[in-house]
Amino acid sequence: MMDWDDMRVFLALARMESLGRAGQQLRLDPATVGRRIARLEDELGRRLFTRSHQGYALTDAGTRMLPHAIAAEGAMMQASTAEGAAQAGLSGQIRIGAPDGCANFLLPQVVAAICAENPALDIQIIALPRVFNLSRREADMAIAVSRPQTGRLSVQKISDYKLHLAASCNYLAQHPAPQDSGGLQGHRIIGYIPDMIFDSELDYLAELGLDRVAMGSNSVAVQFNLIRQGAGLGVVHDFALPADPQLQRVLPQSFSLTRSFYLIRHLDDRHVPRLNRFAQRLLRGLKQELQRLETSVRTREALAQDANSPSVPRA
Secondary structure: OOOHHHHHHHHHHHHHOOHHHHHHHHOOOHHHHHHHHHHHHHHHOOOOEEEEOOEEEEOHHHHHHHHHHHHHHHHHHHHHOOOOOOOOOOOEEEEEEEOHHHHHHOHHHHHHHHHHHOOOEEEEEEEOOOOOOHHHOOOOEEEEOOOOOOOOEEEEEEEEEEEEEEEEHHHHHHOOOOOOHHHHHHOOEEEOOHHHOOOHHHOOHHHHOOOOOOEEOOOHHHHHHHHHOOOOEEEEEHHHHHHOOOEEEEOOOOOOEEEEEEEEEEHHHHHOHHHHHHHHHHHHHHHHHHHHHHHHHHHHHHHHHHHHOOOOOOO
């Protein structure tokens, strides 16, 4: 019968796909991880991994064993937090996967507040422009812009959010804002690299009928910095705009996009109190931060409009 220490080493290598990375996670020497896996395979009488230049990949036998090891991990975590879980602060490590717009402009504030409340908690944010594979435990939970259609996953909608065209004040001083979407053809457009859009919800420019991206990146943060440097005009999350007061929304009355964030978790984690508590706090924090940032954009624009309105002389 495989003990928990063996399962822990097996899970680390299955997730990291590298002796070095697995060793870092376990705080073991890579050679020790390799010996532990070899010993486990000898005891079980079957190969659990195949090795290639890309790293370690699960064999069919390893793939069949993975859900049992994950279930055992969940049971161990449940047992360790059973006593006083409701009163005690969160501890240990939790890894969140998120698209980089959320990871750069929303999660830092929310995660900082959660860590302040739970000093023994370690949080890792993985910002990647792709969908995360929770079945392989690349993360404990993930934030996505669309509902997954397959997999043993639980899905909770976090909130809707808004996006608008935006440009820097310096760019608009040299290139007057278009009066309608037809006027966009004369502007340098910043956006995603078309063949690297990993989710159709991110194909913003298609809704404007634009097929040329003058400057593209697969990263929202890079697009944001191109726009703030005055390189052109592009679609920006409203919640990102407060990060630079020099950015202005363009055509806000005629072009607006609404998208949604979803919290995705593996179905096996629904009975893990620690992850449930963290997920509830994360959901609440993201909703509050989204509302705060989007409200600040509307307030800023209203104040600017009032300041630019001609004053009415008193009678």
